[in-house]
Amino acid sequence: EVQLVESGGGLIQPGGSLRLSCAASGFTFSDYWMHWVRQAPGKGLVWVSRINFDGSESRYADSVKGRFTLSRDNAKNTLYLQMNSLRAEDTAVYYCVRDYGYSGHKLWHKYFDYWGQGALVTVSS
Amino acid sequence: QSVLTQPPSVSGAPGQRVTISCTGSSSNIGAGYDVHWYQQLPGTAPKVLMYGDTNRPSGVPDRFSGSKSGTSASLAITGLQAEDEADYYCQSYDNNLSAVVFGGGTKLTVL
Numbered sequence: 467e468v469q470l471v472e473s474g475g476g477l478i479q480p481g482g483s484l485r486l487s488c489a490a491s492g493f494t495f496s497d498y499w500m501h502w503v504r505q506a507p508g509k510g511l512v513w514v515s516r517i518n519f520d521g522s523e524s525r526y527a528d529s530v531k532g533r534f535t536l537s538r539d540n541a542k543n544t545l546y547l548q549m550n551s552l553r554a555e556d557t558a559v560y561y562c563v564r565d566y567g568y569s570g571h572k573l574w575h576k577y578f579d580y581w582g583q584g585a586l587v588t589v590s591s
Numbered sequence: 592q593s594v595l596t597q598p599p600s601v602s603g604a605p606g607q608r609v610t611i612s613c614t615g616s617s618s619n620i621g622a623g624y625d626v627h628w629y630q631q632l633p634g635t636a637p638k639v640l641m642y643g644d645t646n647r648p649s650g651v652p653d654r655f656s657g658s659k660s661g662t663s664a665s666l667a668i669t670g671l672q673a674e675d676e677a678d679y680y681c682q683s684y685d686n687n688l689s690a691v692v693f694g695g696g697t698k699l700t701v702l
Contacts, residue, residue, distance in 0.1 A: 510693060510696040512693065578682070579639055
């Protein structure tokens, strides 16, 4: 059974740092790209960041670029999101999600087939 | 402001049919990227409801169906049930942004 379990959330002051972890099990972790998606209280889903199979390439939403760093340890089946210079607008539930990619009509498509339960990050003084 | 546009809310009585639209542009849905739908029940994480425009994962009832045309997609739910009350999100890929994009979400209320 595929499981994604986030940890590391909590209350942090503006300007502070926090590291989220996502422990993966039930599948070959190194075979999948992984992402973080966040949801502010009462708001919709927003893509945050993604990392490729071996961690050699990552991408970020403009809102977190330069402040967040995504990494992975395939030996430990764990995904990490280092969040620095946190702002009030970073307050959200952060979901670790698995990328299912496939080819069709000369394009590469992707969706998120498994989601973690989410980790709440609250940035407030 | 989400890249994909959804109505904030829809409602219907038990047994009725409702549709949720998802409107994009030439850089995402119109470019040919597939649309996927997620259902988020209150207090839970989203789960995939429809992938590749029209495909249901195992366990999703055939009361749910998807379609796509041009720069828009739709999710239809027939035989509405109380347990369908949830938030629904569409998702695709945008080649201008080189990123996954979501709709703003639609809250379905079963009257």
